[in-house]
Amino acid sequence: MLDREAGSLLRELARGVLTLAYRDKTASIVPYSVAMQSVYDKIVASCLLSGGPAPTSVPELLRWTREYPVGELPFNVDTLGVLSSDVLVDGASGMPTRTCIEVASAGFEGGWEREALRTLQKLELSESNYARCADFMANRPVVTVQQTLNFAATARTAVTWRHIMHLYRSPADLLVQSGRLHVCPECRLPARSDDDVRIAWCESGECPGLGEVGDAHDAQDALVLVEPLRAFHVAPTRIAHALRALGQEAGLTMVAHGASGTYAIQFSEGSRSVRIFDRVQPALLAEELKLLFEAEPSALVVVPSRTMARHLRYRRALQSAVPAGSSAAVMTDEEFAALLVGGTGGGEGEEAVRHA
Numbered sequence: 001m002l003d004r005e006a007g008s009l010l011r012e013l014a015r016g017v018l019t020l021a022y023r024d025k026t027a028s029i030v031p032y033s034v035a036m037q038s039v040y041d042k043i044v045a046s047c048l049l050s051g052g053p054a055p056t057s058v059p060e061l062l063r064w065t066r067e068y069p070v071g072e073l074p075f076n077v078d079t080l081g082v083l084s085s086d087v088l089v090d091g092a093s094g095m096p097t098r099t100c101i102e103v104a105s106a107g108f109e110g111g112w113e114r115e116a117l118r119t120l121q122k123l124e125l126s127e128s129n130y131a132r133c134a135d136f137m138a139n140r141p142v143v144t145v146q147q148t149l150n151f152a153a154t155a156r157t158a159v160t161w162r163h164i165m166h167l168y169r170s171p172a173d174l175l176v177q178s179g180r181l182h183v184c185p186e187c188r189l190p191a192r193s194d195d196d197v198r199i200a201w202c203e204s205g206e207c208p209g210l211g212e213v214g215d216a217h218d219a220q221d222a223l224v225l226v227e228p229l230r231a232f233h234v235a236p237t238r239i240a241h242a243l244r245a246l247g248q249e250a251g252l253t254m255v256a257h258g259a260s261g262t263y264a265i266q267f268s269e270g271s272r273s274v275r276i277f278d279r280v281q282p283a284l285l286a287e288e289l290k291l292l293f294e295a296e297p298s299a300l301v302v303v304p305s306r307t308m309a310r311h312l313r314y315r316r317a318l319q320s321a322v323p324a325g326s327s328a329a330v331m332t333d334e335e336f337a338a339l340l341v342g343g344t345g346g347g348e349g350e351e352a353v354r355h356a
Contacts, residue, residue, distance in 0.1 A: 009046065009077045010070070012039040014096075014104035015111060017065060017088055021096050022172045022227055032058050047075050065089040070099070080106060081283025083311060090201060093192050095174065098205030101231050102281045116228035120259030123163060131256050132160050138237035141225040142183050142190060143168060144217055168223040176219040183215040189234065190224055203230060205280060206306070235278035236261065239304065239333050243276075246340045265300075273299045276333075280307060282317035289321035289330070298327040305332040 016036035023033055032040075040058050047054035053074050055061040064073060071084025080103065088100040105111030125133060136157070143151075148168075151161035171181050175190045184191040184202035191202035191214055199207075199214040224230070240256070240263060247254040253266040254274065264271040273296050279285040285303075292299055301318070308314050318330045 008107075009039065009043060009075075010080060010082070010103055011107055011111075012042065013061075013065070013077075014088055014100045016040075017062070017096050017100055018104050018112070018227075020062075021174050043075055046077075050076050052076060062089070065100075066091045066094065070103075081286075081317075082281050083283075083313070086280070093201040095192065095201055095203075098231075098280045102279055102284050105232075106284050106287075112228035113232045116232040117259065117261070119167065119226065119229060120233065123259065125163060127256060127258065129159075129163065130258060133164050134233070134237050134256065135241055136160050137164060137167065137225055137229060138234045138241065139188070141188055141230050141234050142181065142217070143223050145221050145223065148223065167226050167229060169226060171219055171222055171224045172227075175224070179219055180216045181219045181222040181224075183217065184210075185212050185214045187235070189230060204235065206310070235304070236276040239276050239278065239302065243302070243333065243336060243340065246337050250340045250342075252340060262296075274302060275299055276302045278304055278307065280310065282311065282314040286317045286321040289318060293321065293323055293326065293328045296328075297323065300328070300336075301330045302333050302336050303330070305334040308332045 012035070016033065016039040019033040019035045036058060040055065040061050043061065044054045055064060055075075065088040068074060069085045069087050070079050070082045082099060082103060086099040087097060088103070089095065090097050101112060105113040110117075120130075120134075123130065123133065140147075148161065148165065151157040171190060175181055175192075177192060178196070180196070182191040182193045182199065183189070184199050184204070184207055186208045187202060187204045189203040189207075191199045193214065193216070194200040196216070197213055199210055199212055202210065225234070240254070244254045244263075247265065255264050255266065256262075257264060261275060263274040263276070265274055275292060275296075277285055277288075289301060292301070303318070315330075322328050322330060
């Protein structure tokens with residue numbers, strides 16, 4: 001398990017980077033957040049004690065997060081098993097990476113992941129209303145003011161929008177380029193462009209939309225879903241939506257259990273718990289899965305195929321979290337979809353899911 005102290009410097013550094021990046025610069029009278037200044041002081045103290053090189057300023061520390069992969073940072077830090085070639089800040093765009101977001105959410109405090117869960121739980125909706133709101137947010141992480149007026153005026157979306165409208169805010173300063181907010185054509189998350197046309201970076205981290213022509217909105221006319229939900233709700237919910245549709249075609253019902261991110265596949269003699277994750281760091285996810293499997297020994301975990309194929313260590317790390325002899329399992333969305341589709345002929349797919 002993740003120790004409360006082990007890797008705390010890396011977690012605090014990642015949290016400081018996020019706080020600094022997504023703060024409202026117009027509302028701050030200090031150049032750096034308290035979190036960023038605090039972790040800088042701790043890193044300098046650690047460097048002085050170990051005799052290693054210390055960053056001479058917060059800007060130099062931030063430059064290190066762009067120039068040095070986690071495994072090569074020039075100060076002593078527990079990397080928490082993060083892939084050593086990954087960085088906390090993207091060198092080209094200067095944006096926090098998906099790795100940074102996941103490291104910041106590691107440990108007992110939970111960061112954005114815990115905040116996303118609390119935010120969804122506060123909605124206190126019925127399962128049917130929650131499912132509609134969850135899909136709405138996942139499919140529309142960026143909206144325009146005109147669209148919100150249409151949502152409120154249309155019977156089909158008015159109730160849903162009323163439940164979640166408070167979860168949309170003006171885009172953070174770092175997302176705005178020349179007064180415009182770019183949107184990735186593939187994942188529909190906030191993005192950045194080098195030429196004001198094609199997408200050079202998007203918030204999902206790794207996306208087929210890079211290099212494609214994206215949309216752009218006047219930043220004053222745009223609203224974005226809050227950061228924790230963009231990071232930990234959008235992608236898994238989209239995967240769940242696609243799998244639910246396949247399950248219905250195969251005669252299998254996949255039901256969301258409130259805001260916990262847990263689904264259930266319903267069989268004739270019972271159900272099986274399903275959790276969907278979209279993460280880039282296998283070691284951090286493996287630690288989370290160990291806790292999940294302790295609480296739900298027969299849980300089925302689904303991750304995107306593109307993520308599983310990212311690194312040879314990925315599947316190995318996740319499989320290592322599965323208790324020996326348990327009925328828990330880890331598979332990709334494509335593997336799970338194949339099982340669901342197989343369930344249309346004589347129940348073979350249903351049997352395979354139960355014994356995955």
